[in-house]
Amino acid sequence: MITETIKLSQTVKGAGCAAKLAPGILDKALCGLDLPVDPNLLIGLEHADDAGVYRVSDDLALVQTVDFFPPMVDDPFSFGQIAAANALSDVYAMGGVPKTAMNIVAFPAKTMDISILRTIIEGGLSKMREAGVVLVGGHTVEDSELKYGLAVTGYIHPDRILTKKKLQNGDRLILTKPLGTGIIATAIKARLADQALTDMVTKAMATLNRDAALIMDDFTVHACTDITGFGFLGHLAEMVVDSGHGVRITASDVPMYPEALEWAAMGLIPAGAYNNRSFRGAFVDFAPDVPREVQDLLFDPQTSGGLLIAVAAGEAKLLVIALKAKGIDCAAIVGEVVAEPVDRIVVE
Amino acid sequence: MTNELDCRGLECPAPVLHVRDALAKEASNDISVLVDNEAARQNVSRFLEHQSYQVQSDGEGELFRVVGRRGVGTQVTATASPPPVAEQSVAGSKKIMVLITGVYLGHGDDALGDMLMFNFIKTLKEMGPDLWRVVFVNSGVSFTSEGSEAVPFLQELAGNGVQIVACGACLAYFHILDKMQVGEVTNMLEIVTGMQQADSVVTI
Numbered sequence: 001m002i003t004e005t006i007k008l009s010q011t012v013k014g015a016g017c018a019a020k021l022a023p024g025i026l027d028k029a030l031c032g033l034d035l036p037v038d039p040n041l042l043i044g045l046e047h048a049d050d051a052g053v054y055r056v057s058d059d060l061a062l063v064q065t066v067d068f069f070p071p072m073v074d075d076p077f078s079f080g081q082i083a084a085a086n087a088l089s090d091v092y093a094m095g096g097v098p099k100t101a102m103n104i105v106a107f108p109a110k111t112m113d114i115s116i117l118r119t120i121i122e123g124g125l126s127k128m129r130e131a132g133v134v135l136v137g138g139h140t141v142e143d144s145e146l147k148y149g150l151a152v153t154g155y156i157h158p159d160r161i162l163t164k165k166k167l168q169n170g171d172r173l174i175l176t177k178p179l180g181t182g183i184i185a186t187a188i189k190a191r192l193a194d195q196a197l198t199d200m201v202t203k204a205m206a207t208l209n210r211d212a213a214l215i216m217d218d219f220t221v222h223a224c225t226d227i228t229g230f231g232f233l234g235h236l237a238e239m240v241v242d243s244g245h246g247v248r249i250t251a252s253d254v255p256m257y258p259e260a261l262e263w264a265a266m267g268l269i270p271a272g273a274y275n276n277r278s279f280r281g282a283f284v285d286f287a288p289d290v291p292r293e294v295q296d297l298l299f300d301p302q303t304s305g306g307l308l309i310a311v312a313a314g315e316a317k318l319l320v321i322a323l324k325a326k327g328i329d330c331a332a333i334v335g336e337v338v339a340e341p342v343d344r345i346v347v348e
Numbered sequence: 349m350t351n352e353l354d355c356r357g358l359e360c361p362a363p364v365l366h367v368r369d370a371l372a373k374e375a376s377n378d379i380s381v382l383v384d385n386e387a388a389r390q391n392v393s394r395f396l397e398h399q400s401y402q403v404q405s406d407g408e409g410e411l412f413r414v415v416g417r418r419g420v421g422t423q424v425t426a427t428a429s430p431p432p433v434a435e436q437s438v439a440g441s442k443k444i445m446v447l448i449t450g451v452y453l454g455h456g457d458d459a460l461g462d463m464l465m466f467n468f469i470k471t472l473k474e475m476g477p478d479l480w481r482v483v484f485v486n487s488g489v490s491f492t493s494e495g496s497e498a499v500p501f502l503q504e505l506a507g508n509g510v511q512i513v514a515c516g517a518c519l520a521y522f523h524i525l526d527k528m529q530v531g532e533v534t535n536m537l538e539i540v541t542g543m544q545q546a547d548s549v550v551t552i
Contacts, residue, residue: 006460010467013359111463113456190361191474267364267394271387292394 006116008079009189011108012070012145022275042158043094048238049163050090050225053156061158063096067228068104068149072185072303073202076116080123080148081206086228086304087150088131092213093226093307094163096156098131103138106147120148131208162224164239171222171337172316173247176212176323177204177306178330179232179297180260186268187259197259205304211326212307219319220312227305230276233298233345235308237280241343249298249335249347251290256297264293264300272301285341287348298347310337351376355392356384356411363388364395369473371399373508381414389414443480445546446472447539448488453552468552469498473505480546481511483539484531487522488552489514494527502530515539 035045042061043053051065067087071079084101091098103124107117117140128135133152184201187193193201209226216224225235232254240247263269276299286295311319316333323331353370355363363383371379379401381392389405389412396403401416452461453468469491472479482505484492491498492514506512512531519525519533543549 006464007467110459113460186361190365265394266398267391268361269387269391269394271360271385274387274390 006112007074008071008076008116008146009074009185011112022272022279024275024279042161043163047163050093051096051154053094053096053158053161055158059157061156061161063091063094063154063156063161064152065090066104066149066151068106068147069303070145070147072181072205073188073198075202076119077123077126078202078206080120080125081127082123082202082304083120083148084124084127084150085206085208087152088127088133089209089226089228089304089307091152091154091156092209093224094154094156095160095213095217095221095224096154098133098152098154100136101128101133101150101152102136103140104147104149104151105138105140106143106145107140108144108146109142112146116146124148124150127206127208131210162221164223164225164235165243166222167239167243167245167247167310167337168222168312169245169337169339170313171310172313172333173236173249173335173337174309174311174316174319174323174331175227175232175255175306175334176209176309176328176331177207177227177302178255178257179227179300179302179305180257180264181205181303181305182231182270182273182301183260183263183268183297184257185303186270187263190268192263192268193259197257201257207304209307212309212323212328212331215322215326215328216307216309216311216319218322219315221309222312223310225308227302227308229272229301229303230280231273231299231301232305232308233284233347234276234280236345237283239308239310240345241283244342246338246341246343247335247345248338249345251294251298251347253332254294254298254334255330255332256294260297260300261293264296269296270301273299276301283343284345284347287346290347295347306331350378350380353379353381355388356382358383358388359385360387360391364391367392367395372476377418379416381416383412383414384410386412388412442478442547443545444475444478445481445483445542445549446479447483447485447543447549447551448491449486449552451487451490465552466497470501472510473501473508477509479505479510481513481542482531483534483542484512484514485518485539486515487518489518489522490524492528492531493519493524494529496529499529506530513538 040055042055043049051063053061053063055061073079088098227235320331355366383389392414393403393405396416401418403416405412405414407413452458453464454461502512513534514531516533
């Protein structure tokens with residue numbers, strides 16, 4: 001008798017952050033909404049940053065974010081870890097410290113054993129513990145497809161908020177995790193990824209951006225975001241558009257999974273990557289010698305991707321050394337902020 | 349002859365996998381693939397280019413046709429094709445017989461077992477050419493009959509040359525002998541001798 005374990009990634013349509021609603025569509029729902037005004041709302045919907053920030057007092061603000069998605073890996077515990085790391089990441093990207101979290105669950109109770117949900121939540125809890133975050137509650141609905149994530153609240157000093165904007169000429173851009181998890185998740189779904197690679201990518205996605213955030217706190221960081229569903233260039237475009245600056249990226253310096261390049265060439269690319277390119281491609285100029293699969297990876301939707309940090313030029317190398325010393329081995333300087341061309345990304 | 353594939357209604361990575369499987373079965377020099385979304389159009393185009401096809405695609409909105417062609421003049425050697433397809437297109441070196449004895453996969457929760465069994469049947473094709481024969485006995489015979497969601501997947505297997513057989517006595521016992529929609533009726537002698545002929549028998 002064969003004992004078949006349930007493969008979570010096979011039970012859903014979209015995988016991880018690749019399941020995110022296409023960016024252009026979301027804008028149609030949100031633009032022009034009559035939003036309540038409050039002077040203490042420091043970062044709200046209209047700024048479209050990683051998380052919202054609300055000032056409580058002169059030296060304390062709340063940073064709030066929510067993230068949930070369908071599974072991109074087959075193992076329930078790992079899925080819980082990845083979803084939690086991904087949700088917590090937005091607080092780190094703002095320079096905040098996460099404190100409390102609530103589970104958000106959609107569960108297909110008719111077709112899946114409830115023990116799977118327990119294992120997912122245990123995975124999430126393991127990451128909350130690592131982050132020093134307490135679980136204060138949650139909400140579960142029955143749904144045909146499994147989804148899990150967290151609503152996270154953290155602390156931040158109102159004068160030390162790291163937004164996506166405020167790039168300065170000469171800043172170096174540092175990325176802390178390799179690209180390609182969206183394509184690899186597609187390959188996992190297609191059963192082409194072997195266990196060793198699946199394990200390696202699972203570990204990377206489950207890794208908190210906490211250490212990277214703690215380290216960058218000691219440096220002159222002007223802007224930061226985390227790389228998730230809109231892909232590297234999609235999130236970079238959010239930093240660059242209307243910034244009054246341009247960015248030059250050296251494609252060969254961007255950390256990428258080699259297997260993802262191979263699968264991109266084979267056409268195992270999630271629809272989200274094409275959506276990201278059609279939404280933000282107009283802001284990007286590729287040099288003719290940047291291979292198509294490299295371009296694909298730069299638009300690949302990432303699940304629980306790394307931080308993209310704009311740091312003062314003179315401190316960039318030291319920051320990379322400090323990140324590597326803490327085990328963030330693939331951290332690399334991938335580009336720089338330039339005066340021209342304004343509001344554009346040049347990939348060479 | 350052009351190999352025509354309809355991959356409408358499929359989300360990535362399914363269209364690419366369909367094209368891959370079709371080419372593994374028959375390495376035609378002309379292939380035409382229908383898809384209904386932009387990501388599938390681009391992914392299938394990339395895949396065919398990767399397989400040394402000259403690719404053209406047209407269409408808009410929700411219907412695209414991707415046409416791949418590789419001629420005698422283009423270099424198509426065994427070493428030029430990428431490993432994933434090459435490995436899977438090797439002719440079946442083993443004869444695997446799968447014996448399905450019920451409607452649930454495993455014990456514990458029947459709703460879960462029901463879903464797992466359906467997924468198992470759907471996934472059987474991943475054995476590739478090694479899968480030789482699938483035998484249904486006892487309540488398992490219902491999968492070959494009218495009303496079972498497994499029928500199209502079994503038909504696909506049968507189309508790929510896999511023998512689908514169901515125990516005649518069992519079909520009769522459940523009064524569904526006339527409802528059979530895929531495969532052939534078999535008897536115990538054939539089931540037993542089949543176990544001898546097979547290199548391995550997987551019993552579910």
